[in-house]
Amino acid sequence: MSTIQPARLWRTPIWGGILAVALIAELVWFSLINRNFFGGGVGMLTQIESFIPTGILAMASALVIFTGNIDLSVGAIASLASVVVGTALLAHVNIIVAILLAIAVSTLIGLINGLIVTLLGIDSLLVTLATQFIASSVAVSLAGNNPPSGFAADFLSLGGGTIGPVPVILIIFVLVSVAVALLVGRTRFGRRTVLVGYNPSAARYTGIPVARTVVGVFTLSGVIAGIGGVVLAAYFNAGRSDSGLALLLPAITCVVLGGVDIFGGRGRIGEVFVAVLLLGYLTQGMLNAGFSSLTASMVTGILLIVALVIKIAVERPGGDTLLGAIRHRVTARAATLVRKR
């Protein structure tokens, strides 16, 4: 007796749809109030440039958050990578080698994060809080008083160049996002990652190598943060030791706004991608309108809180949340009325 309907290959991303509508509304709004913003459609692509490093770090954080852990060190890792690549370039190391060196360093820190989290079993929040500051110290110390700057044009094109009308930096972000999306959604490693995030204990009893998966995820997070750091160095034309740290909060904001469950498992990379665009254009639009960057990040914070409150109120039925409690009372009242009739 075949009573079970088969699974669908495509599931409509409801949250992603809401985000996309918000994004379009936002783009239209900014285009209306500021002629330069639209720039014939193509000009709009360059408006997001400054937010791309944050977007790349968001992809790094998302991977870790999928396992139910958190990586607070991505920003500091990116700073360190940008200092490393800058220092190496000024030492006349070949560009490719310099980039690989920077990513190797970031990968190593990611690996160390993963090893401490799994082998010592310490909460990832604390581990990455600690490595965040250790990596920062290393970066500050390595950069010295005069951060490396003044790089060759070839390298700078990673941050400021374009291919046709499209900024190189945007292409890098799209490539990273697609790679992460395929990794999470369509590979064995990604499947293990998600299952570990949903229930680590069940994953262990199901024969999923939990420790190895978590180490792998932290290492990959290091790799991606390293890419972010290289892009940062190219974008600023300097290896600044503080360049990445400030990106941590907006990066995590993107992930959470993108619907990834902070407790692990649930979420879609595509929705995180849309959230990055949404926040990126919002920030840039506010800066264009003359707001300070701290004000823009404050708005980002408010947006994060509001989005979460709405999501939680909508998704968790059972009278626990404010909205749930209200809905609860309404249905109870209705039920009593119906019964009395």
Add this chain to the structure above:
Amino acid sequence: MHVSTGQSVHEFEATVVMARVASAHPLGLVSATGHSYEIHGAYKSFSGVPVLKDVSIDFQPGQIHTLVGENGAGKSTLLKIMSGIYSADAGEFVLDGVELGALTPADAQKKGIYLVPQEPRLMPDLSVAENLFLGALPVGKLHIMVDWKKINESAGELLAAVGLSNDPRMLAGRLSLAHQQLLECARALAHGCGVIYFDEPTSPLSSHEADKLFSLMNDLRERGLTLGFISHRLDEVESISDRITVMRDGEVVERSERGGLNRGELIRAMVGRDLTLTQRPQRESVTTGAPVFVIESLESAPEVKGISLHVNAGEIVGLAGLVGSGRTELAESAFGIRSASAGTVLIEGKDITGYSPSECIEAGLIYLAEDRGRNGIFAEVDLTRNATSAVVSRLPRRFGLLKRKAEQDSALLVAEETGVRAANMDLSLKSLSGGNQQKVLLARWVLATPKAAIFDEPTRGVDVGAKEGIYEIIEKLAADGLASIVISSELEELVRICDRVYVIYEGKVAGELTGDEITAEALGNFALGAA
């Protein structure tokens, strides 16, 4: 919550003695009195799914009123509503003839209503005494300071009243599971509650420990308290209940006084059809074949102390024993969840000792874990990914990317094979009933094409109707040549499906029974170390 279940029988007997000593002044301290407590027209639904439909029930002083029914019948929900843990969508609460408004757990407790939860939930970092008075800590004269002296003294008396002799100042996390359950009862008394509900209190307990709980319940009944009780074990129900209410699909379908319904009528009322309990026909061929799955003097401190056993192709071998006798620990050591300090595990002659779970699965050994919620299901995940989670490394791929259609097809096929009842494969597993969840887990392990399997409490928390379906799956797998071990605390279950049974007592094999020797009495004697 992690609690130690490895309590030794000696320790246990010591408590029994203590209980007798304490009964010299049974519950002297307890001032609670029973109440008549009713609910009329209770409605409740979870995310649109109705769970209770116009349920009315009453509980009277000096009576044990038992609720029975399949999983999902709404028994737990009803008691949780009556003790304020859930709020009802509609319904009137009447306590001693006075109508109550909306209840919170704190209100309920103040009015003398307490629910002893299925799994005791104590605060492991707080002392036993503090756990007892949690939520209503006695305060000193100025109503500022907590009166620690008074707390510890009264706690000692309350503990004695329920037959515990522990130091009130020890951390509650160090109590055994059975003691934690008794502590929960003491909590109800500490709060002066005269209406005490027990939600399947015996499911984590051995029958010996359960008896102790029942004697406490009888004491409380004689003192005129109002008791409500939920259980899946019908023999318990029949022996202790003054009244029985049968629920099905959120409605009351039958009410009876003591002895009003016989076993068959009870089951029929619960499931709406006839079920018979049969013994598995003896099959000489499987008990004499070549062993597929062999465990040789396996040790894993402290619970497993050298266990040897073997299972033939197509054979279903039971492991009986008390909770804490080391059965689950044996399985976990064989499957690589915990490490074995000595001994060998063989599958078809191949040494798999010390393999990780994933390596065990590759080698052909699978383990259906005991704690389904924690170690089995991915509650939020759809059926497809749940079913294929044990074979992620074998999923079909193209250019390194998973072929999702092929995965979905194989998951659907195996889910139908194991008789999962669900609307579609995209549902999250938590939306299915306990029995169907377990069938999905069986489907998961069928996909792994095992040669040997350990099923740990395969029907725990599964309703009577679905149990039979699970037995059929296990028997079908055995018929196809799977060497199976079934760990169960339900003796009837072992009698029902096993060709052979090992009885485990304190980490060792205490006996082995074959065919007709397998009776509930024989198993029980061995399990208590009496034979």
Add this chain to the structure above:
Amino acid sequence: MSTTLSETPQFLQERGGRVRALIARRDVQLIPVILIIALISGAANPAFLSSRVISSLLIAAMVTTLMALGQTFVMLTKGIDLSVAPILGLSAVIVGFQAQDHGLPLVQGLFLGAGIGIVLGAGNALLVSILRVPPIIATLGTFTVYGGLQFLVTNGSQVNTVPNQYTVFGVAGFTILPGVPWLLIVGVVSTICAGFVLRYTVFGRSLYAIGDDAEAAFRGGIPTTRVTFISYVVCGFFAGVAGVIYLMRTGSADALTGTQTNENLNAIAAALIGGAALTGGRGNALGALLGSIFLSLTLSAMGIAAHIPDEWQPAGIGVLILLAVVADPRARQGNNIRSLLRRRKSGSR
């Protein structure tokens, strides 16, 4: 021994258990560790044990102590408050401007700071306890919001001349006894009050219960929403007062006060070192005080005795956090290395 023979074994057993439980307490362990570090540093650089150095490191520890006390309240409920740095900052700039421009007296300043902390803490409390936003995300969000508010309040200017009645307490030479600054009284009194609340009030015990098992606590009749709410308000209160103490110590405040010096990290580190755990249900007030002193001492020792450059201070705190958690056997449930290195022995596909 005056007890009778028959009582002895039980008595000894209990006494042994008590002593062992005492030794297992983090706050008790910290005392010898603090003394040893102080002595070693003194041996390396005798100037380290001067009244001035000790007094100034204790003054520096007071801000962290208050922050860590607040953080302990929150961490007991299995929460975390990452927004305490901008709360401190906001309190410091608002009180600072009032004192600088309108001569607000110290006592009123403390009340104002506390009030600001309570209001901002209530914001966190609303999100976490009533709206059920996970604490780490909620307070990350309020971190940016409060940080932005701090920026808006300063409006580009900064506090740099506060009245003497504030700053006199921040001078290392202003001591009761040599090496014991007046400001220490604030930390000790706060610790005693917080300790009393945690140990002897129903509210304090409820915090422990919620951290152990929130649902069971709720079922047990503890008003979990209210208690959690108050814990974040208390945390905000302490951060607000800490802002004023910060002002007393440094005499200045600007848009980046608090966030720039990683006060979040210091507070969490001190609470963890003092025995609090992210898993909730553990920690106490004395631990927060000693953890802060330990942290301040170690950082000073790094600079003065070991001559490690300042930029490595954050790394030092990072290492201390890791060590504090590693030294807590209950916070660890690690895998063995084998589970990572082991190759699949069977022929896998």
